[in-house]
Amino acid sequence: MAAMDEPRLNRRTLLVGGGLVAFAAIAFVLVPLALMAVTPHYHGTLYDEPVAIDFSLPRADGGTFRLADYRGQVVALYFGYTSCPDVCPTTLYDLHRTLQALGDQGREVVVAFVTVDPDVDTPDRLVTYLAAFDPAFIGLYGAPDQLQSVYDRFGVTVISEQETAGSYRLAHTGSVFVVDRAGHLRLRLHAGAAPQDMASDLHFLLRERVP
């Protein structure tokens, strides 16, 4: 009798064991993998509580830029100056490449460059400067106090380090600030972020639809 029972027992053990293995595989491998595929993983830093943000500044190419007018699109804001030789051109080229990497989706991203050097960056200078990177980039300027209130809203710091007469340097926040389709400040892309990482982050925000 015992000899006949043994194979049956083994089969049951095998079935139960196999079931457990399959359960473990689904619970600990497949489910997390599926969740990872749906849950966006951002390279930049998300704001804990996205806040509605708005401001108006004169556009270098004429007219007024009102952030609220771009509701439904994703807006990337960068603060820099046209005499900046290293960080600003690098970020602007990287943003241009980011939009290229996004393909058709890239057209739903508005890039605006806010000057941190209003004494030097005239509207004409801004237009010439930005056209070298991407003709769609929008240059924003304004009176110093008008600009300061925009810097404050985004937490942008500008420190002037005057050198000799012809040479000066400005230290400034190097992040790219991203406003989502709903007009909320959502994401901060860090200085030096790779275009493919920025494209991946923007792609998640572009996937969202405004209710």
Add this chain to the structure above:
Amino acid sequence: MKHIQKSIQWWLLLAGVATALAACSAGGEGIVVEDAWVRPSPMQAGNGAGYMVIRNQTGQDDALIAVRADISETVELHQTMQMEGDMMGMQPVESIPIPARGSAVLEPGGYHVMFIGMNADIQPGQTVTLTLVFQNAGEIQVQAEVREE
């Protein structure tokens, strides 16, 4: 006896090949500059930047102490630094160290040559001459490609 001679010949040949390989991998002596390029400014008399990789194949520490070029009013050595809270700052440096058997990388967001008040006629596609001045190696002229990125 003949057998021993042949064996010695083989060892000599092997030693020769090994020496030649070692020499190849070291790539010779001195300072070698690779991939030198200049990013012009979109502005008239604007500020541009120069980048390159400098390999020091000597056994002695060296440093880049100056760059001369006729493409701008002034040439300085600068370093971009990330400070607290994503603040990006830039400061002039006296020299850029290149350790013995090591290298220095001048790249966007790091060390760079700053061209202040660049000539407007420097356009992408051109090649410009830079004279690099090293503490020990003296002056080395390199051709740098003008390109945007």
